[in-house]
Amino acid sequence: MNPASAAETAPPSSGPAAAKAAPDDAAQGVPNRGRRAARPSGDERQRAILVAAERLLGEKDFADVTIDDLARGAGISRPTFYFYFASKQAVLLTLLDQVAHEAEKRTADVFSDLSAAPSAAWRKAIEAFAGTFAAHRGVSVAAAAARSSEPELAAEWATLTNRWIDATAAAIGAERDRGASPAGPEPRLLASALNLLNERVITAALTGLEPTGPALRAPALPGAVEDTIETLLHIWLTSIYGAVPADP
Amino acid sequence: MNPASAAETAPPSSGPAAAKAAPDDAAQGVPNRGRRAARPSGDERQRAILVAAERLLGEKDFADVTIDDLARGAGISRPTFYFYFASKQAVLLTLLDQVAHEAEKRTADVFSDLSAAPSAAWRKAIEAFAGTFAAHRGVSVAAAAARSSEPELAAEWATLTNRWIDATAAAIGAERDRGASPAGPEPRLLASALNLLNERVITAALTGLEPTGPALRAPALPGAVEDTIETLLHIWLTSIYGAVPADP
DNA sequence: CACCCTCTCGACAGGGTGTTGACTTCATCA
């Protein structure tokens, strides 16, 4: 049995390492970044830990996941876990890196056609934002939670959201420059607030138990998520393109 | 078994009507989450724990505060702590109750003069919101952080913010009824999003600045907090009173 | 074959949580 592949219930028998043969693993089409071995390679083990972590984060809170869970999920012992990661947080950090990397692709050309159809473009941006969170619900929720007690995680999260904020601020500035949008708060300040708005509303929707309004309380209702996105879009559009009315 | 732990640490499978309060907490609006009051020295001890907790939360993360810290801060031993509170979380819950109780007063008449000067009224509301957070920075930040792993805390936080959301939604509905504001997203949906916006932006400001001291009162940059509030107000006003522009 | 380098885990140390059971105080009442 190969502990790296799908062996879920890790055999606690430490005696004979059963996974011994498996000689021609590298003969296949997938080159494994140069390293190959009879017993599962370090790369495979490391990936197994990450896979186990993402699966466990779909089942329970990050705080409730122990290092033993991670290790057994990857078919190794707890001390061996420390050969690959310094801590639980380091695993989450790596996972967050992956999400950030994927998010970069997803949001690359989001603001390309702003002048043609602003409303549609902003909607695309918000949906890209929400889609990135939703596609990695466990990691997003865990990172948002652990952020407050883990400075490294907070820093990584900050750089991730700063990318969005920078892009948003640039887009707002461009809209003002071409006269499509009136003056208002400093673009970066407005962009920060709007992105924090999205972050909070979306994580609230993802965690479920939050005060996000009647629509999200009953997720069975069709259109609940669409209503939320529609509300976000309304706030983005009015705050970017609308002017503050004067008091009577 | 302790009298306190019997009441507070509710097993998830136990009776649903578990929040049966002790008969002696009718003197205040704050439910008694600790021990059932009996001896004055006991009350003082309980209060000493709460005071120590709020002080410690001004110095370090909630996760870094141990029960031993709390106990020693109150001049008792660790086991004695359990006579008064079932857990660290129960202490934070009680602190959050106090904040909620105080917040209720603070935000009672915030929307009274909306029709006279809408902009000024909404600003007052946002400042009341921010002021409540800032006045209890440690508790707010700790509760926002622990919320994700403590369902009871999440529920308490939800009822707290739901009060604001209800008031906001009612005010938005009133503005629409009197013709001051155009149609838009469902009032409660919009109110939820706007309140989550405030929560996130304000906690970000609270955690981002100095770890100690009244962050909102004396920020590093003079005017930084005013700018943030101004940005929030801009988003509130435009999203409540502005209409979404049509795409060309 | 000898050597090293990657990889593995049993065993330990340490710190945190929550519980137990014996003990002290003290108000109350027969």
Next chain:
DNA sequence: TGATGAAGTCAACACCCTGTCGAGAGGGTG
């Protein structure tokens, strides 16, 4: 007054989780 029982207190314990150490087991390489 002395018995009673509830309120309050804590040393010691059981347990869980984290992180480390040192003794290895293999393959790759000369």
